[in-house]
Amino acid sequence: MESKYLETTLKYDAELCTGCGMCSTVCPHRVFAQANGIAEITRPTACMECGACALNCPANAITVDSGTGCATAQMMAAVRRKKEPTCDCSCC
Amino acid sequence: MITKTTSRITFGDKLQHFLARVGLRRNRFRVQPGLYALGEPDKESDVFVTANYGLSFNKLRESLAGMDCYILVLDTKGINVWCAAGKGTFGTDELVHRMQNTNLEEYAVRKKLILPQLGASGVAAHEVEKRTGFKVEYGPVRAEDLPEYLRTHEATPQMRLVRFNLYDRLILVPIELTHMILPTLFIMAVLYFISGLIPALAALAIIVAGLMLFPVIIPWLPTHNFSTKGFILGTLIALPFFFVVFFNAPATAWWRSLGQAFPYLLVMPSLVAFITLNYTGVTPFTSKSGVAREIFSYFPVMFWLFCVGAIMGIVFRFIT
Numbered sequence: 269m270e271s272k273y274l275e276t277t278l279k280y281d282a283e284l285c286t287g288c289g290m291c292s293t294v295c296p297h298r299v300f301a302q303a304n305g306i307a308e309i310t311r312p313t314a315c316m317e318c319g320a321c322a323l324n325c326p327a328n329a330i331t332v333d334s335g336t337g338c339a340t341a342q343m344m345a346a347v348r349r350k351k352e353p354t355c356d357c358s359c360c
Numbered sequence: 361m362i363t364k365t366t367s368r369i370t371f372g373d374k375l376q377h378f379l380a381r382v383g384l385r386r387n388r389f390r391v392q393p394g395l396y397a398l399g400e401p402d403k404e405s406d407v408f409v410t411a412n413y414g415l416s417f418n419k420l421r422e423s424l425a426g427m428d429c430y431i432l433v434l435d436t437k438g439i440n441v442w443c444a445a446g447k448g449t450f451g452t453d454e455l456v457h458r459m460q461n462t463n464l465e466e467y468a469v470r471k472k473l474i475l476p477q478l479g480a481s482g483v484a485a486h487e488v489e490k491r492t493g494f495k496v497e498y499g500p501v502r503a504e505d506l507p508e509y510l511r512t513h514e515a516t517p518q519m520r521l522v523r524f525n526l527y528d529r530l531i532l533v534p535i536e537l538t539h540m541i542l543p544t545l546f547i548m549a550v551l552y553f554i555s556g557l558i559p560a561l562a563a564l565a566i567i568v569a570g571l572m573l574f575p576v577i578i579p580w581l582p583t584h585n586f587s588t589k590g591f592i593l594g595t596l597i598a599l600p601f602f603f604v605v606f607f608n609a610p611a612t613a614w615w616r617s618l619g620q621a622f623p624y625l626l627v628m629p630s631l632v633a634f635i636t637l638n639y640t641g642v643t644p645f646t647s648k649s650g651v652a653r654e655i656f657s658y659f660p661v662m663f664w665l666f667c668v669g670a671i672m673g674i675v676f677r678f679i680t
Contacts, residue, residue, distance in 0.1 A: 323483070
């Protein structure tokens with residue numbers, strides 16, 4: 269019964285961070301904050317793996333296995349034996 | 361080539377918004393990709409970027425009322441900014457291509473673009489600057505916050521957060537209604553003719569609960585996972601059916617009544633849970649890996665509960 273959303277694939281390497289703050293800007297769930305000139309993850313479980321932070325990190329300090337958090341898309345991908353679930357439906 | 365536009369939302373626009381919200385002609389509600397001029401922009405004016413879904417474009421130009429600026433519309437195949445960014449159509453490549461295609465640098469000497477924040481899952485700001493020399497600035501999540509944002513070009517924490525409040529959830533109900541009305545009537549008719557009124561009403565209850573009630577009451581259902589929320593909601597709506605069927609024929613042996621009533625407590629929760637599990641894609645907070653774990657843990661439970669309930673229902677229908 270415990271939440272399936274507590275763990276995410278978000279990984280951040282503070283060594284590489286240049287402190288540009290882009291991750292804090294683009295994250296729609298305030299997962300990152302800036303402290304002591306670099307980024308830190310303050311709300312890890314709020315991450316929805318949208319990938320905006322990793323894509324916009326000029327220092328490549330962030331990785332995340334981003335993709336759609338949609339059960340329909342994932343089950344359709346499994347049925348059609350496709351590797352990456354995408355929303356081919358017109359629902360979004 | 362530049363197309364002129366205004367920030368005025370006409371009655372025709374409003375009609376199209378309504379149709380899109382109820383799911384009619386939504387895929388055809390598109391704007392021609394390209395460069396638009398709002399008011400009388402000059403070379404110093406801001407450039408805003410958006411998707412070519414009609415609602416996205418209209419929301420942006422409405423929020424920019426009274427301004428002189430450019431709007432660059434990307435070809436996202438009629439999909440909104442966030443979903444298109446997830447698919448990559450609102451992406452670095454399309455942005456760079458559209459900038460070159462419209463000769464944007466002739467119009468905007470400040471070499472700066474303002475993108476909606478949610479476009480960031482498709483666009484790499486530093487990559488755009490490397491390829492075009494244009495700086496990318498991420499504005500607020502919602503276009504309606506733009507006037508306040510543009511005063512300082514600093515977003516408040518609230519402007520940077522996606523929300524999913526009651527209004528945001530309610531607006532999703534009509535589209536489900538339009539999509540489900542015919543299938544629901546069909547399923548109800550079939551069930552009515554093969555097994556009667558109560559199973560037909562149960563089908564209606566499952567669809568209404570899963571697709572219309574669930575989105576509205578998500579935050580008030582206990583547990584974090586969508587499947588377990590669905591099991592709870594499904595059990596609640598199944599209970600009246602269970603009791604009605606169980607006490608319907610007092611002359612029948614108790615075990616027969618139980619055998620006829622109990623399938624409702626198995627089939628209805630599993631179907632509602634399946635529908636609510638699929639609702640994950642509509643909400644703005646479920647992660648890909650979390651949804652995968654949910655499917656893995658709960659889909660087998662739904663499947664077996666449904667099978668046992670359906671077989672039990674059929675068996676007790678024939679022996680009584």
